Amino acid sequence: MLEAAERLHYVPSALAQRFARRKSGNLGVILPLVPKVRLFSTYYFSEILSGVGEEAGRHGYDLLLMFRKPDEKREYAMLFRTQKVDALIVLGSRDEPDERQALAELWRDGYPFCLVNQRFDEEPFPAVDADHESGSFQVVRHLAGQGCRRIAFVNGPLVYSNSADRLAGYRRALEASGLPFDPKRIYAGNYSRKSGLELAASIADAMRRGEVDGIFAGNDRMAIGIMQGLREFGLEAGADYALAGCDDSEGARMTDPQLTTLSVPFDRMGKLAARRLLAADETTWDTPILKLPVELIVRASTERFGSSSTTD
Amino acid sequence: MLEAAERLHYVPSALAQRFARRKSGNLGVILPLVPKVRLFSTYYFSEILSGVGEEAGRHGYDLLLMFRKPDEKREYAMLFRTQKVDALIVLGSRDEPDERQALAELWRDGYPFCLVNQRFDEEPFPAVDADHESGSFQVVRHLAGQGCRRIAFVNGPLVYSNSADRLAGYRRALEASGLPFDPKRIYAGNYSRKSGLELAASIADAMRRGEVDGIFAGNDRMAIGIMQGLREFGLEAGADYALAGCDDSEGARMTDPQLTTLSVPFDRMGKLAARRLLAADETTWDTPILKLPVELIVRASTERFGSSSTTD
DNA sequence: GTGAAAGCGCTAACAC
């Protein structure tokens, strides 16, 4: 009777449901907010977020987005204590004392969380990562295959595990190619285009001295900055030197020559992280750290180089 | 007494608080999800989202992110009825029957919401927009000032009010410059780089026939596609023709030549939309539609053009 | 199975 009247317009209050069930129904996502200074590619986060959102939706969860201010102390566990989230995905995490401690607290108290594209090797923190080590290996091997003998590596900050991973892959690839490893050929950027641009001067010097003939940059943005910077010195990617980036972001197809890069399955990483946290049956919890493969995308910035130079 | 014991570890449950207060404490944000086909610049949304997030945080609100699948019906009002959100920001809205209806329902039932970068002129829907009309006017005037006499306009779909706005600004600027308006010089893209790339062939034709010597594209991505496509035909932006985009996205500084474009204050737009919805005292509710100014950013893609060609 | 009742952990309204 009342049912009939109700059925017409009745909508249960999610607020009351969640309260009664003592479940927020929210999957929290932490994003680093770097206002006005875009160290991170928005591409990277958009992709991950799409994956997370899709999977969260499939499981009936809503996405609660939290921006982490650079200075602000990380009270990740508080999100669980206040019951704002049932599970948490942390993006753009860095290996720093504050961060480790906040994550350790989550782990100690048994709150379900997952890192994406970042690992803490000595810690048991669950993570979905990409195989940046083998990706870097591939790309540096490719550079060597194109005739490069002195391959420089422009890395980002080592607080990101993927920076260390790429460095390892770079070294291993040099070895496998019978090329010497020289710390002089490692340049420190910060993943911004600007940092690539600024490093160009000293890279150009090195190239002039014959000490660099190929460059692998830790992301596309730095690679693009390098390409632009070296152009100022009359040096063209794909002709005077080979250049590769990482991420296969939109920018990689916007430059001329287009950029050889590594395609990282960010959306799938986000999806997997969410599934790990939200799926009851599906078992991905056996290994704490999941690594997805990365794919080499060859474009013109490394293409024609091989034909001209093997001038050691 | 108990207080002492409590004070040490007690954390109130946001879930219970919100239930008791009958307020979700959430500001909903609707994002269009276009999986694998990135019609929208992620730049655009990241900027708005940052602004929204910052302001929401200042007011103690959390961000609830909802991806709108392309097909799925829009049940915006349901978000309020289920008490999932206290206010709603809608991004990437399009002027289509479904969308209008969903928004009209919000309006009819008095739910607080706000559109960003989209208007519905005949409807009373609150919105924070940018002045794309005057922005386009500026950029087309600039092109004319650089010596262009036959300025083409590559527009996006008219379901977005900003597309219509740019068209209006384009026409007005032609008039003000004493240049004829010719519908033949209007090209229909879809805001993707690919669409710009594909339009390049017919634009190149028109340029060969002397019917186009400058191009204004509705966003940077299309402009970049056009630049790349025309290069295939041996035509260089900033030398053979002038080219301008819109958004001042990261890509605009990645091309060579760098792209003249319009800087749109996306983050401030997001911030204002949030403030409008969340601030009690601060009064921005007098005008239903707020328009923020847009700024012309001159770069090399339109720079050197003026010196060479005034060959009508 | 169907229906009544006791919470969930707060807020707010009311007494004192």
Added chain:
DNA sequence: GTGTTAGCGCTTTCAC
């Protein structure tokens, strides 16, 4: 002011 109590609108349990 401080302390008490009645909800908030569901879920879940327990009796029928």
